Amino acid sequence: METLLAALLGILLSAVFGAISDRLPGRWRRLAPAGLVVSSLLGLLPVLKTLLQGEISAFRLPWGVPGGSFSLLLDPLSAFFLLFVLGLSSLAATYAVEYLEAGRTGFFWFFFGVLTVSMSMVTLARNAVLFLVAWEIMTLASFFLVTFEDEHLPVRRAGWFYLAASHVGTAFLLLLFVLLGRGTPVLDFDLFSFPAAETLEAGVLFALALVGFGVKAGFVPLHIWLPEAHPAAPSPVSALMSGVLIKMGIYGLVRVLGFWSVPSVAWGKILILVGLSSGILGVLFALAQHDLKRLLAYHSVENIGIIALGLGLGVLGKSLNQPLLAVWGMGGGLLHVANHAMFKSVLFLGAGAVARTTGTRDMDRLGGLLRKMPWTGGCFLVGAAAITGIPPLNGFVSEFLIFCGAFHGLKAGGLPALFSYSVVMGLGLIGGLAAACFAKAFGAVFLGEPRNGAEHAAREAGPLMRWPMGILAAVCVLVGLFPGVVVEALSPLLRQVSGLSPADFSPIKETMTGTLEVVSRIAFVFLAGVLGLWGFAAWRARRGAVAKSVTWDCGFAAPSPRMQYSASSFAQPFTDFFRGVLRTRFPPTVLRDLFPTESALHTKTPDVFHEELYRPLFGRLKETLLHGRRLQHGRLQLYVLYIVATLVALLVWSRG
């Protein structure tokens, strides 16, 4: 624990150093990120120890704040999330050094460090006040990072959007912790008293947690800040936010659910419904996007949905006392947290590299980048394949666990079976749609011919940007090839979240790793097949004649890159079939004259929830609140009168 605290202190110091480094000569400026990376790596040591060996260490200091205590605890669940906070921060920081290059970056490094430390504190805190303070600092630091490029109007707008949404969430959390800690003077987690899970009171607590943490995690319909904030933020920040920041919502939810050893069945069902709607709507909206980073942001919503499906099954298993369902479901959900952190970061970093060198994120203007940027393209391909959940990559492993969890649920009969059945169907649909979406994204950006000419200037990213992507992609492959090892390593965590005794847990874990061993062997059979077939074809190609030619053009003599199928046309069957949900807008093109010359088609798919739910809702709210402006008139005397009146009222209320 002390090592970890020292590491966090190191990050904080680097951050402060970063804040003043703008005035220093060039070489010194790199000291801030270097310190950040080194401290993060140092912090990983105790984290890994706890995660692998299940060792729990605590730290406690008195704290003068009412209800607060500086109480920290490092258990496998915290360690699991910390692993990604620290690991991804160091990779994103390395990437950002090259990504940001010139300009005033001190501001960036300060908030980057603060964000890392505050996220670590969120996972460590065992006191509600400390937790909320860390939570707020995390929100603020990420707000400043999102608005880093604040010279653009959309970025500022997105920043406010994010800040407002986050605070709505925090309000719910505040209420949650106040209700939980009614009995105790100090709001430590282990002093809380919990009503039985099936009571209305516990239901209210669950609802508060679901909404409060759900805003951060991005459950539909609380997700609307994600597609705004992610494209606005610099890419390393998007990677960090999508990789770990939104996972803090999941962390909070898992932590709160862990307060009950037997949760309510209804919670599992609600989580599954939330997961289904987030997963399916997330991927549908992603399909309709043109902006690469916006597409990735919607995929975060989708993956959060998959995670919720796993957690929901796990909760069902715990409440129905079905350990198999609990372990497989929870395990799949949590492993998906890890996997999503890896592949989504790789994708955001890759998207950043593309956007930085071509100057656009519009997929309909990109194309053919794989030949210019083989490294970035290769990593992006691995990430894209992983996120669609196909073997032999890591995304498949976690979805496989959730599927298997659902099978155990199918056998349970009754309503749990119905819910498990819908999980199987939903995951199938999500997987198919995600595959289509990433075929579109990768195909439009990296394959074919450049559509716009902007790519002629495109250049491969430098080593500091390439290595983080490469490492993440390699981890994606490794986890996919050796899933049994990973599950074995995570067994302290799985035992903690499933709440089983070691005797009950180990046979389940054995079957789990055993099954995954077979999956991994099949993956090697597949890879051997690929190598053999590729080798044969290459050998034939070397011996036989290989003619280089143009793509088959069906007899048309002058094909041009602009005739390629674009990202929008690729998605058209989907946007058409699901138009009831997506409401894609086609502004009508008016053709004049007998021989119309030029015409253009623009489609736009705004978020339905934003357009039809929040905009009218907040519009009404604003109208109502405008009446309150009468109180806000600028006369000092009356303001003092308000204060006096409030004071008197409070005195009367407290004494009377």
Next chain:
Amino acid sequence: MADGSMTNVFLAAVLSPLLLGVINRTKAFFAGRKGVPLGQAYYDAAKLLRKGMVLSRTTTPVFWLGPVAGLAAMTSALLFVPLGGLPAAVSFPGDWILLAGLLALARFLTVLSALDTGSSFEGMGASREAFFASLTEPVFLSALAALSLKGGASSLNDLCAFASTLFAENLPAAVLVAAALFIVYLTENARLPVDDPNTHLELTMIHEVMVLDHSGPLFGYVVYGTAVKLWIFGSIVVSVCPLFRAASAPFGVLVALAGLLAVAVLTGVVESVMARLRLLRVPLLIAGAGVSAVVGAILLTGVGR
């Protein structure tokens, strides 16, 4: 886990191109033609493997990945597909998820290699393939999950065995699930009401148009991979049918092969008597298969006891 034999894998490796021949001969019979030889797919594949290649200047190694990984995925998927009464070579709980995953992998890379050529035709085919596949996948999974609802089976082997007993116990449910699986078989293999393997117009193709630019050994892989995929789904349909399951080994093989032959002939008949659906109607067909799977599942949850 590994309890079956490799018989099915060997049979598939040797005999799968024959299925294409049988379908073609059936269609030829209905059309009053003589038809190509039964072994045409063998000749095609062998000839292609010996030929040189034409590669588009636009393409990258991703173009190679489609056929190569496609065929590799199909052959690895063969490992856990049972054939009639013959158990699969490898069988473990949830193996059909891996099967679906491998098929998705093959499809994903085929779509990418089509997009790699930058051709608008291939992009169109890729888009349609991705669209239909994304609807087919949940149907396939929910049909199989329906079977695991009551029997509690979790590997493809057990699921198929359970399904074949279901015909005696709960006929409507069994028929519904089998019908859903048959529609999935037709859709996934780009057969008639969904896609016409014989069409000659690029605009109307789906599966064929994606591989327009492949040639030589790579196209040989595609042809052979198509045959293996047909075999995989055909074996699933056959294994679900109680008619083609026999326990004893040599007889079991013959009965199962007869089943595959019957499925191939049935496919040929379907292709001969049906017209292709309009593209916009295809999703409704797949949704219909989904409805049939789900109704089957509801019957299996005990409503129809």
Next chain:
Amino acid sequence: MSAWDQALWVAFILLNFLLLGTSRLSVCVRVLSAQGFLLAALPWLSSSAITGHTVVLSAASALLKGLVFPWFFMRALDAAEVRREVEPYVGFGASLFVGLAALGFCVWLARALPHPSAVSNVALPASLFALMTGLFLIVSRKKAITQALAYLVMENGATALGMALLHWEPLVVELGILLDLFAAVFVMGIAVYHINREFDHIDTDRLNYLKD
């Protein structure tokens, strides 16, 4: 219950899905006719004893729903010279999905409702589902004639419910319903014909011109 009985009920459910998914009016009419014959066949195949009650009912059902009404509708279609498409507000894919959700709900409802234990447990959800389908079709389709069709689907559901609870419903009520139905279809047919003559179309969404 016998396997055949169950198969018929399943066919009844699937016919409802066909109604939700088809775009052809003539298919809808044929489906209705098939449902009529199904309902007529049901009492003969279920295990309960055949009484005069069932004979009369089944004959009436086959005659009216299987033959007379479909013929009537076909004639109305010809007379009104409408386009032979259903023209939905809610797309066919979405309708199928709604249908699935409704079926799930009906299964749940059938379990939750108190009912005599002798009732076969496909029959109750199936007949409830037909009621739901009819309601959904009325809500989600444009043409007046589709609404008349949907009304009949609902009535089929009600009859099926009666079949499911056969022993608890007197013959007179059943026949009364059938008679009502006959009158209603007759009136609707005339109304559709007149709407058509007046407006040259039978889209209900344009009937709101009549409100003032």
